[in-house]
Amino acid sequence: MQNGISIYPGLDNTLSENLALIETAAALGLPRLFTSLHIPETDPDALKRELGVLLKAACAHHMEIISDVSPATLTLLGLKEFNLSAFRMLGITTLRLDDGFTCEDIARLSHNSQHIRLQLNASTMTGRLLQKLVDAKTDFSSIDALHNFYPRTGTGLSEETLARKTAMLHKAGIRVGAFLPSLAGRRRSPLRDGLPTLEDHRAMPTSLAARHLVALGIDSVFLADALPTDEELRCLASLEDNQVVLAADLLTRDAAQKHLLTQTFTARIDEARDAVRAQESRRLLQGNIAPEHTAERPCGAVTIDNSGYGRYMGELEIIKNGQPADSRVNVAAQVKESDRFLIDYISPGRRFSLFFPA
Template sequence: MENGISIYPGLDNTLAQNLQLIQQAAACGIRRLFTSLHIPETDPGRLKKELAQILKAARRCDMEIISDISPATMELLGIREFSPSAFRMLGITTLRLDYGFGLEEITALSRNRQGIRIQLNASTITGKILSALVELHANFGQIDALHNFYPRRGTGLSEEFLVRKTSMLHKLGIRTGAFVPCAQGRRGPLREGLPTLEEHREEDAGLAARHLVALGIDSVFLADSLPSMRELQAIAALRDDAIVLQGRMITKDPVQQQLLRHTFTARADEARDAVRAQESRSILKQFGADISPDHTDPRPAGAITIDNRNYRRYMGELQIIRNAQPADPRVNVPAVISQSDQKLIPYITPGRKFSFLFD
């Protein structure tokens, strides 16, 4: 996944903090940087002084630089005429068109030859706008989208709204991103987090990001000013090919531990009481190993189970329990999904990939 950080020159952080954040993010493998050049509370003098150094540092780390712009950005940056080449010279590689741009202008920008990508506002896009861009023959190969973040408490998007807008964009092959807040280093002036989804405002950034992936989001950005190293690592570790659930390992059996490190596919014939892994028995056969009875405990919702040798040909069957079940001497409980991550289980629909992340 192409995930990113956010930096706001002229706001909370010092230049040194921003430059350090770029280095830390790059060291984690993060290669996208979002910045906004029209936040009302920004100190214009500081922004002009710091921006060139920030962009230079990001370019050295081979980062895609996404700038949220409006026509007012031109005056702020001292650019006389709006053109992709002017931003390219600054090192900005993607322009997020927030407001003030007409459909024909967006279409023309999507065809630029300077290698500048165009980013739509995924939260305000409509079917009418997309249909018009299709009719105008916009170059969708050079367009992606990014949802808004929402500084004021109570104004973030609902899950249903985000899924609907994202699905509309995906139908045209437009990859779509969204934001998660950080626990500390929250951006001013409100300092109440910058989530896309309101339910993420006080949620752990890693869990919020994995929730967005489960909802079909293609890239996740840490929205706040100064994320922790743990948050940077969580974003860098995201995968778009599987729903990842964090849990606690119980078993000390190396065979079961090895099996639990694989990525699985939910079976097409969905069970009422559990998510069943399609490949787990065949993977175990490749090991040429045997599973002994081990932790044959009651199976609460969120338990990860593996059938042992007493279940005969089902040995190696891996499940995530949806509805609690009693203990069975044929079924091991080698691990359990954390309480917070159990909210992700319903998204493991037939055919979806899933894997586990253990502390």
């Protein structure tokens, strides 16, 4: 996945803190950097002093630099006109066009000779605006989209809105990103209430919120706050693209079952009422499975059929509706309570996997 961090020169962090953040992100393989050049609280003098240094450091690691811009950006940077070459000289490779740009402006800029990519505001995009961009002969080959973040508590998007807007953009062939807040790191001023796209994520652990966005079909995830922790950055770097990943508790001691639980699976197309069935698990099985922990199967139980089930041995399921104990079925793991809601996103044909936090 093409995930990234956010940098705000002239706000909360010192120059050295921002440079260290870039170095850590680059070392973890996070290839994108988002910055905003029209935040009212920004110290313009500090911005002008630090911006070039920070973008040079990001360029040295070949990071894609995305800048949120509006007409206010000209004042902040001391520019007389909106000139793409000025942004290119700074090292900015993608412009996220916020308020103040018409569909005609976007269409014209999409054909620029500076090879600067454009990014649409996914949260405010509508079918009508998308059609206007098509009618204006926009070149969509160099365009993706990124949802807003929402500093004020209670103003973040609903899941339904994010899913609807994202699906609309995907239908047009446009990849979509979204933001996560930092829960344990330094939150951005002035409110310091976190910068989520989804309101549900404002107080949610970063790993779970990130995996939720991927389950919702988001293509790239950005940590939006000023100074996330190293652990939050590692969570972002380890995200798996286009699959539902569930945290679980390991219950088995058997080597064959442990090996099977490390695999990535595909949910069967013929969806069962009571469980998510893995399409490949019997084929991936290595060895024999004896009966072990053949207990009651609550919602979230991860089960593997043992030798008592004959040719079904190795069948892996995640239980959706609780089932009684069966001597032919081992309960090998249990999806953590915090993650059980993610089971609903494992639709027929969707990839899924498990991991077992220490």
